[in-house]
Amino acid sequence: MNVQDRRRILGPIEARPLAFPEVKSNSKEETAVVLSEFQAPSIQTTLLKNCNGSCIIENDKTSILSSIYGPRSTRSNLFEARCLINVTIKSTIFPTSELKELGSFLINVLESFVCLELYPKAGIDVFVNLNIEKVCDLSWYIPYIMMSIVLGLVDAGIEISDLPGCGFNDNNAICFTKNGSEVIGIWRDKGDIENESSFGDSLDACKEQYLQIKGLMANYLLSKLDNDKTK
Amino acid sequence: MADIKESTVEVHPVSFPTDILARISPDLSLQRHLSLGFRPSSRGFEEFRDVIINTGDLTHNTQSDDSAVKTPSNDGKQVLGSCVLKQGDVFVITQITGGIIEDITLSTNDMEMEEDTELLEITEEHSDITKYSSVYPVVEINRGRMGACTDEEMTTSQRLYDSLLHSHILTQNALRVEPGVRITNEDDSVNIIYPDSEKNKEITSLLKPKKKWSYVLYAKIEVFGRTGPVYDMCWNSLMAALQSVKLPRTFIDERATDLKMTVRARGRNAVVMETYNLLCDPNESTNLQLRENCISYASSYGAINLDPEADIANLEETDDVDAPMDEELETKTVLLADIDGEAEETCIKSTISITACPNGRFKQFSVVGGGAKITKELLMRSITLSKQRSSDISLKVQKV
Amino acid sequence: MDAQTGYLENVDGSCLYSLNSTKVISAVTGPVEPKARQELPTQLALEINIRPASGVPTTREVNIQDKVRAIITPILASYKYPRQLCQITLQLLQSGETEPYFHALELIACVNSTTYALVDSGIALKGIALGTTVVISKDNQLITEPTDEILKNSKSMHVVAYMIENNKPSNLLLMDSYGDFDENDILKILEQSEIKVNQLNKTFREYMKEKINNI
Numbered sequence: 033m034n035v036q037d038r039r040r041i042l043g044p045i046e047a048r049p050l051a052f053p054e055v056k057s058n059s060k061e062e063t064a065v066v067l068s069e070f071q072a073p074s075i076q077t078t079l080l081k082n083c084n085g086s087c088i089i090e091n092d093k094t095s096i097l098s099s100i101y102g103p104r105s106t107r108s109n110l111f112e113a114r115c116l117i118n119v120t121i122k123s124t125i126f127p128t129s130e131l132k133e134l135g136s137f138l139i140n141v142l143e144s145f146v147c148l149e150l151y152p153k154a155g156i157d158v159f160v161n162l163n164i165e166k167v168c169d170l171s172w173y174i175p176y177i178m179m180s181i182v183l184g185l186v187d188a189g190i191e192i193s194d195l196p197g198c199g200f201n202d203n204n205a206i207c208f209t210k211n212g213s214e215v216i217g218i219w220r221d222k223g224d225i226e227n228e229s230s231f232g233d234s235l236d237a238c239k240e241q242y243l244q245i246k247g248l249m250a251n252y253l254l255s256k257l258d259n260d261k262t263k
Numbered sequence: 264m265a266d267i268k269e270s271t272v273e274v275h276p277v278s279f280p281t282d283i284l285a286r287i288s289p290d291l292s293l294q295r296h297l298s299l300g301f302r303p304s305s306r307g308f309e310e311f312r313d314v315i316i317n318t319g320d321l322t323h324n325t326q327s328d329d330s331a332v333k334t335p336s337n338d339g340k341q342v343l344g345s346c347v348l349k350q351g352d353v354f355v356i357t358q359i360t361g362g363i364i365e366d367i368t369l370s371t372n373d374m375e376m377e378e379d380t381e382l383l384e385i386t387e388e389h390s391d392i393t394k395y396s397s398v399y400p401v402v403e404i405n406r407g408r409m410g411a412c413t414d415e416e417m418t419t420s421q422r423l424y425d426s427l428l429h430s431h432i433l434t435q436n437a438l439r440v441e442p443g444v445r446i447t448n449e450d451d452s453v454n455i456i457y458p459d460s461e462k463n464k465e466i467t468s469l470l471k472p473k474k475k476w477s478y479v480l481y482a483k484i485e486v487f488g489r490t491g492p493v494y495d496m497c498w499n500s501l502m503a504a505l506q507s508v509k510l511p512r513t514f515i516d517e518r519a520t521d522l523k524m525t526v527r528a529r530g531r532n533a534v535v536m537e538t539y540n541l542l543c544d545p546n547e548s549t550n551l552q553l554r555e556n557c558i559s560y561a562s563s564y565g566a567i568n569l570d571p572e573a574d575i576a577n578l579e580e581t582d583d584v585d586a587p588m589d590e591e592l593e594t595k596t597v598l599l600a601d602i603d604g605e606a607e608e609t610c611i612k613s614t615i616s617i618t619a620c621p622n623g624r625f626k627q628f629s630v631v632g633g634g635a636k637i638t639k640e641l642l643m644r645s646i647t648l649s650k651q652r653s654s655d656i657s658l659k660v661q662k663v
Numbered sequence: 664m665d666a667q668t669g670y671l672e673n674v675d676g677s678c679l680y681s682l683n684s685t686k687v688i689s690a691v692t693g694p695v696e697p698k699a700r701q702e703l704p705t706q707l708a709l710e711i712n713i714r715p716a717s718g719v720p721t722t723r724e725v726n727i728q729d730k731v732r733a734i735i736t737p738i739l740a741s742y743k744y745p746r747q748l749c750q751i752t753l754q755l756l757q758s759g760e761t762e763p764y765f766h767a768l769e770l771i772a773c774v775n776s777t778t779y780a781l782v783d784s785g786i787a788l789k790g791i792a793l794g795t796t797v798v799i800s801k802d803n804q805l806i807t808e809p810t811d812e813i814l815k816n817s818k819s820m821h822v823v824a825y826m827i828e829n830n831k832p833s834n835l836l837l838m839d840s841y842g843d844f845d846e847n848d849i850l851k852i853l854e855q856s857e858i859k860v861n862q863l864n865k866t867f868r869e870y871m872k873e874k875i876n877n878i
Contacts, residue, residue, distance in 0.1 A: 040412060041424055
């Protein structure tokens with residue numbers, strides 16, 4: 033009997049995961065190049081009934097579901113003048129350590145545009161579920177994750193100061209706000225930044241993508257508003 | 264401060280909006296709805312929620328001709344089959360992954376003997392439970408909390424495991440690994456020989472080790488937006504996902520076939536074991552063989568006594584059209600199909616859960632009678648409904 | 664079947680129960696002060712812990728606990744003890760069945776021994792709960808109180824528990840069936856188990872009568 037985790041049925045300990053032979057490197061690069069382009073995803077909010085706000089962002093390889101719980105009371109006994117944000121990302125594909133790191137990165141990003149002062153003594157919990165196929169490094173997914181969280185927050189009726197977004201280019205995922213005049217976060221999976229000019233190019237590319245995403249989000253929200261009105 | 268003016272206290276009846284009353288007094292809210300002939304969700308008593316089933320969406324191996332699509336995940340836990348089920352407002356996502364375990368219980372002789380009877384086993388009903396297998400399910404119900412599993416997640420997982428095992432849908436034979444051998448030719452080209460034809464069988468039996476392996480299947484079932492009991496949705500989603508499972512074929516490299524290793528295992532005892540590196544072929548897969556006549560789908564019911572006092576019709580007029588006067592004193596019990604929503608879940612203590620095959624056989628049946636008395640009539644009615652529901656879902660799964 | 668109440672000294676009620684090769688000790692403590700999170704404002708809270716014969720409790724025990732709770736909750740006169748707790752602990756001594764495959768025999772042993780222990784503890788009850796295991800064998804025979812070997816080769820297995828009020832089975836508390844069966848089988852099982860539960864009730868009453876006479 034397996035006793036490594038007595039709360040879950042995990043099967044025999046001796047079982048080994050399925051091992052696939054190494055894929056030849058050339059095919060791997062191919063897929064990475066093709067998919068790194070931004071694809072306009074489908075958006076749907078108010079999906080789940082047991083949370084305050086939810087949003088699913090999907091394209092053919094990715095399905096990112098965010099669920100927002102809050103503002104709700106926290107378990108902490110201390111008085112907090114500002115709201116506490118927590119981000120949990122779940123995925124079977126990426127290692128937990130990496131997901132945790134991304135979680136704390138996103139908390140920092142969120143704290144820069146969520147109106148924390150409006151929700152004293154409260155907490156906002158953000159859960160993101162990635163049902164994705166591994167096509168790229170984690171940074172590639174960040175624009176979609178950001179989009180899903182921002183729309184989830186809007187769906188939950190939580191006040192935010194702007195409609196921020198994120199762009200991806202050349203291993204950099206850069207989060208912008210205020211129409212691209214302000215950078216609120218930079219995530220890089222691997223590799224050093226070669227030189228200033230290449231980073232500058234990457235910054236511009238990310239900004240362009242951010243503006244595109246912002247347009248998509250604004251369009252979605254406006255059309256939703258219209259739909260609600262006609263109802 | 265001294266003179267307090269006399270004032271008349273007026274008592275106003277407090278009224279609440281529907282959704283607030285439903286939370287303050289779910290019982291009353293439910294009874295009021297039922298007395299009007301429908302449920303809080305505005306469904307009829309025997310009306311199910313609509314089910315939408317999609318399988319294979321998350322599966323990597325669906326297109327077996329196109330090798331470019333297959334990108335093995337980094338931890339090797341590739342999704343072998345999957346299902347996204349939506350019932351009402353609830354989403355259930357099931358992903359089936361696999362592993363391989365060395366069969367230590369069966370010696371080679373046993374296996375050879377069994378091979379002759381293999382055909383018989385698939386067609387004939389075998390009652391010996393040791394011949395069947397199950398998957399290892401982990402149910403996760405997302406409700407915005409961190410931390411340990413809830414009791415509900417644990418009992419649902421365990422019930423799924425037990426039901427699947429005893430439904431006899433999965434034989435151990437269906438999970439047996441038939442490894443091929445990867446041969447490197449003289450010109451450095453590599454090909455894999457599988458024991459499909461007689462000729463290949465000879466080659467592989469010469470090369471392959473005397474060890475036996477089996478696949479183990481894991482199911483990760485995630486529930487989003489839970490609004491009521493989830494067991495039947497989890498079961499249906501698992502059933503649909505299992506039907507989409509494609510097991511990758513495995514092979515051993517010929518160079519590894521006579522490899523021997525000494526390893527220390529289990530503390531003090533040094534055991535000599537042969538270990539082989541069994542690799543999965545990203546290009547070849549076979550469908551998981553399920554025993555078709557054991558495929559079953561679950562549905563749930565609740566029984567509740569109607570409270571005559573909550574009957575709005577009774578409050579307004581004494582003449583009840585539906586029930587004659589002499590029967591009014593008797594409490595009437597009604598059957599509700601597909602329990603959902605907070606009010607129904609908390610107020611209905613008597614439940615029936617039925618897992619039925621479309622052909623009318625049952626695989627799992629459970630009745631909990633904590634509230635309203637479960638009569639034979641209620642049982643029979645729920646049985647009839649469960650058969651209809653089972654064929655409905657089975658048609659939906661087949662369409663996908 | 665063998666039951667012995669008052670087996671433990673430091674609890675309010677207890678019972679050592681054995682049936683074939685399944686053996687369990689049940690202990691009932693209550694009504695006692697509950698933990699804050701268990702407290703129910705109008706009713707008696709119920710806590711059930713099951714310890715397996717070997718190893719640590721897993722999902723399997725949680726599942727049995729859930730079923731025992733479903734059976735025991737309706738028989739307690741829970742409104743008589745608001746804001747209080749009844750704690751039931753069940754220690755299996757012998758499971759009597761192949762644990763990875765089955766839990767039916769243990770479940771029934773737990774339910775029946777809890778009933779004896781509850782009566783022993785003196786907690787007010789609305790009725791008593793007694794149950795039995797029935798299997799349908801390959802040749803369509805109904806067998807009550809099966810052994811592990813019979814379970815392994817059965818076509819279907821069923822756990823049935825009834826509530827007994829005024830000396831007769833009044834309400835079906837639990838039916839839990841696995842395997843391959845149809846509606847006629849279900850009716851036959853219910854009929855057969857009602858007869859068996861009647862016998863169990865008789866044994867129960869005789870045991871309690873003798874116990875009271877001996878005081």
